[in-house]
Amino acid sequence: MEGLVNLVNGIIWSPALIYLCLGAGLFYSIMTRFVQVRLFGEMIKLLFSGKSSDQGISSFQALAVSLAGRVGMGNIAGVAAAIGFGGPGAVFWMWIVAFLGASTAYVESTLAQIYKEKDVVTGEYRGGPAYYFERALGQRWYGIVFAVASIFACGMFLPGVQANGVISAFAQVMGEGSMMNVAGLEVGSMRLLALAIILVVLGIIIFGGIKRIATFTEFAVPFMAIGYIGLALVIMFTNYEMIPQVFGTIVGDAFTAQAGFGAAIGWGVKRGIYSNEAGQGTGPHAAAAAEVEHPAQQGLVQAFSVYVDTLLVCSATAFMIITMGTYNIQGTLPDGQFIVQNVAATTEINSPAFTQMAMESVYGVYGNTFIAVAVFFFAFTTILAYYYIAEVNVAYLTRFISRGAHKKGVFLVKILIMAMVAYGGLNSAGYIWAIGDIGVGLMAWLNIVGILVIFFVAKPTLTILKDYEAQRKAGVKKYTFDPAKFGIKNAPYWEERHLREQAALKRDSLNKEPKL
Numbered sequence: 183m184e185g186l187v188n189l190v191n192g193i194i195w196s197p198a199l200i201y202l203c204l205g206a207g208l209f210y211s212i213m214t215r216f217v218q219v220r221l222f223g224e225m226i227k228l229l230f231s232g233k234s235s236d237q238g239i240s241s242f243q244a245l246a247v248s249l250a251g252r253v254g255m256g257n258i259a260g261v262a263a264a265i266g267f268g269g270p271g272a273v274f275w276m277w278i279v280a281f282l283g284a285s286t287a288y289v290e291s292t293l294a295q296i297y298k299e300k301d302v303v304t305g306e307y308r309g310g311p312a313y314y315f316e317r318a319l320g321q322r323w324y325g326i327v328f329a330v331a332s333i334f335a336c337g338m339f340l341p342g343v344q345a346n347g348v349i350s351a352f353a354q355v356m357g358e359g360s361m362m363n364v365a366g367l368e369v370g371s372m373r374l375l376a377l378a379i380i381l382v383v384l385g386i387i388i389f390g391g392i393k394r395i396a397t398f399t400e401f402a403v404p405f406m407a408i409g410y411i412g413l414a415l416v417i418m419f420t421n422y423e424m425i426p427q428v429f430g431t432i433v434g435d436a437f438t439a440q441a442g443f444g445a446a447i448g449w450g451v452k453r454g455i456y457s458n459e460a461g462q463g464t465g466p467h468a469a470a471a472a473e474v475e476h477p478a479q480q481g482l483v484q485a486f487s488v489y490v491d492t493l494l495v496c497s498a499t500a501f502m503i504i505t506m507g508t509y510n511i512q513g514t515l516p517d518g519q520f521i522v523q524n525v526a527a528t529t530e531i532n533s534p535a536f537t538q539m540a541m542e543s544v545y546g547v548y549g550n551t552f553i554a555v556a557v558f559f560f561a562f563t564t565i566l567a568y569y570y571i572a573e574v575n576v577a578y579l580t581r582f583i584s585r586g587a588h589k590k591g592v593f594l595v596k597i598l599i600m601a602m603v604a605y606g607g608l609n610s611a612g613y614i615w616a617i618g619d620i621g622v623g624l625m626a627w628l629n630i631v632g633i634l635v636i637f638f639v640a641k642p643t644l645t646i647l648k649d650y651e652a653q654r655k656a657g658v659k660k661y662t663f664d665p666a667k668f669g670i671k672n673a674p675y676w677e678e679r680h681l682r683e684q685a686a687l688k689r690d691s692l693n694k695e696p697k698l
Contacts, residue, residue: 191616202262202452203461206630207282210289213637213644218485225486226655228479242348243396244472244480252414254346257491258557259534261499264450265509266531269521272501275450280492283460284485290633292481292643293318294466295474296665296673302581303588307675309470310571311463311629312578318636319670328628329575335621336599342606342617344568347374348380349607377607380562381600388569388596395566396471406559407495413552414498417544419616421505428504461486462622463629475661477676478650481643499537508539525683565642569599642670 211218229242264272290311297317298309312332316325387394418425436450465487469480503509511522512531525539534557541549576591635642645668653661664680665673 187616187620191619191623194620194627199623199627202353202630203279203451203626204282206461206634207284207286209281209634210285210637211282213467214285214288214647216285217288217647218281218489221482222486225482230481230488243400244468244483247589257495257560258499258537258553261496262503262534262536265500265503265511265530267512268450268506268538269435269511270431270500271433271437272450273432273497273504274436276492276496276500279451280488280496281358284488286461286467286630286633287488288478288481288485288647289637289643290463290466290483290629291469292646293468293633293636295472295477296482296642296646296670296676298470298675300675301577303577303585307471307473308574308577310467310574310578311632312575313470314636315632318640318642319632320672324628324632326579326674328463328625328632329578331624331628332575333572333595335625336463336464336568336575337595338602339617340568341565341602343601344564345377345380345603345607348558348561351374373608377604380558380565380607381604384569384600384603385563385596387566388599395570399563399565399566402559402563406556407463407490410556410560411494411553413541413545413549414502417502417505417540420544424505425501431504432500449473461630461633462626464567464571464625467574468567470574476646476650476663478643478646479661481647486584498642502540502646503536503634506540506543508543509536523675565603569596572599640670642668645670 243453261273261276264276276467277599293314294309294311297314298307299313300306301308310332312325312329316322387398465484469484472483474480482583507524509522509524510520510531512520525536535555538550538553541553543549545552572595573592576595577588580588580591645664649663649668662680662683663676664675665671666680
């Protein structure tokens with residue numbers, strides 16, 4: 183089974199997908215005139231401008247939910263794996279993916295806002311790639327294919343990676359002989375205890391719906407991200423004389439990689455996409471749930487989330503590991519010989535171990551414990567985001583069947599994701615990561631190809647960006663969006679909203695007319 187998983191993984195993650203991801207990001211950057219740079223200040227402003235409603239969540243809550251999906255094991259164990267297999271130069275390619283991917287994130291999240299709809303059962307906003315493939319392309323079959331793929335990816339393949347990282351982190355910090363293991367439990371028992379805690383808390387939150395998920399992630403994600411980056415900065419400033427050397431190692435190794443140029447760019451792009459998810463099609467689901475005045479606004483907020491994920495959190499991990507030298511680089515030879523070996527050969531590369539060692543070398547056992555806690559929150563909130571994505575796509579597939587089918591489908595995906603968390607937490611890390619990579623790659627192929635076709639057919643995101651910038655330049659107090667004005671069809675939410683706004687303006691004008 184493991185051999186089959188690795189074979190499929192190699193096919194999906196061929197060089198074609200790597201170049202497709204980079205090419206799409208470069209293409210959208212050029213077409214939007216590098217919106218990720220030009221409107222950076224606007225992104226910051228929009229983070230706190232929106233408010234939630236009974237049907238939708240605020241822009242910041244949507245950012246938190248999408249960051250919950252982006253900031254996870256990819257930021258701690260994923261960066262370590264990229265360095266371990268691709269060398270320090272892989273970090274440079276993660277930066278490139280983030281910079282270019284921010285424009286892709288704008289495009290996919292803006293599409294999600296344009297073509298979102300109200301759920302027939304819950305009344306909440308739903309949207310994502312499946313919805314915009316059906317409405318923008320008129321190809322429901324393609325939407326169904328993506329929905330099925332995302333349910334398998336986010337409901338089955340990806341949660342196990344996050345759960346495995348959490349269990350591994352706690353096993354290391356609470357292992358036999360550890361001062362933290364006050365009960366004297368064996369490693370196996372600690373793994374089962376950590377898994378039980380995860381499943382109980384997960385069940386409580388996911389049975390509460392998107393509002394409960396958004397409320398939890400709104401506080402948990404910023405708190406842990408800021409704390410994690412803060413401790414990383416202390417390590418960097420304590421070893422400030424090494425910062426130029428570390429930066430030079432990353433940039434220099436990007437083109438003359440110790441592990442080979444192909445390994446550096448391959449692992450950098452793979453782990454970059456796994457971490458920031460730009461183009462993967464996961465971020466648009468949370469983006470569609472946001473309550474905003476104009477579709478471009480949430481697209482810009484989601485573009486900013488890519489920066490937070492990779493340029494801040496991933497970079498913090500990379501600088502810690504390289505500064506403290508707590509990594510190995512494994513070659514591509516059949517015998518798995520290490521090109522560089524700084525730590526024990528038995529250390530698992532696909533795990534948080536490198537990061538924990540870096541923290542522990544400065545903060546002692548407290549650093550190790552903090553990484554375990556950070557892994558728990560990062561990975562746990564990511565599992566919540568994966569559940570929500572799977573739920574949205576179940577809602578998409580059942581929305582025209584019946585309310586009963588909708589409720590049963592959502593209930594089954596709750597049970598499925600909890601089962602996969604249990605499975606992933608108790609199985610081999612390498613095997614589980616390979617399964618997760620298949621899920622990421624499959625969604626990325628379908629989504630990037632789909633949004634490129636949409637762009638060439640209609641260019642809605644480019645037209646909408648120009649409209650938003652025109653209103654911004656005019657200094658409007660409240661942004662408006664009329665899809666019919668730009669020839670955009672099948673956007674029911676915005677069509678109805680525009681009609682309501684026009685009716686309200688008409689009533690206001692009549693009320694202001696002088697009475698005879």
